Amino acid sequence: MRKFAPILLVLMLFLCILRTEALADSESKYVLCKPNDYVNVREHPSTKSNKAGYLECGDRITTDGVTKKDTQGRLWTHITSPSFESADAWVCSMYLQDSQIEIEKCTGYVVAKGRTAIRRAPGGKCIKWVKNGAEFSILAMSSEWALTTVGYVRRDLLDIFYD
Numbered sequence: 001m002r003k004f005a006p007i008l009l010v011l012m013l014f015l016c017i018l019r020t021e022a023l024a025d026s027e028s029k030y031v032l033c034k035p036n037d038y039v040n041v042r043e044h045p046s047t048k049s050n051k052a053g054y055l056e057c058g059d060r061i062t063t064d065g066v067t068k069k070d071t072q073g074r075l076w077t078h079i080t081s082p083s084f085e086s087a088d089a090w091v092c093s094m095y096l097q098d099s100q101i102e103i104e105k106c107t108g109y110v111v112a113k114g115r116t117a118i119r120r121a122p123g124g125k126c127i128k129w130v131k132n133g134a135e136f137s138i139l140a141m142s143s144e145w146a147l148t149t150v151g152y153v154r155r156d157l158l159d160i161f162y163d
Helices: 002-025
Strands: 027-031 038-042 051-056 060-069 075-081 090-092 106-110 116-119 126-130 135-141 145-148 152-154 158-162
Touching (some): 135 158
Antiparallel strands (some): 027 060, 038 051, 038 090, 060 075, 106 158, 116 126, 116 152, 135 145, 145 152
């Protein structure tokens, strides 16, 4: 048994290194969607894939950093936590933010020198343009985006006032 002790020690060290590397590759993200609404989680990176579950606004997820594009060019992120019944779980990356989500009702005013895009999703397609001074009711925010009653606006282009 003593002659196997060095081999066991090396094997345990190797497994610890692998586990540490796997944990280092994981990162936390936060879901930004309408409060009291949800984003679908899919079994594969496609809106045509079966639903594996859902995530609510502000939910924290852990990802292994794996991303894939679907046939429409949307980027999807693989989820490692929370767990879902299906073997794989994917969420559309445009709903994920690096910072925690604040679910607050407040008012934002556009403070840009040019026109500002209102988007369907964070970083998504522009649905309309607004000018400096436009006022919005804000429902939720990350450090990068504000969800308004008409769409998403870059937070750095807004002055925010709390009621």
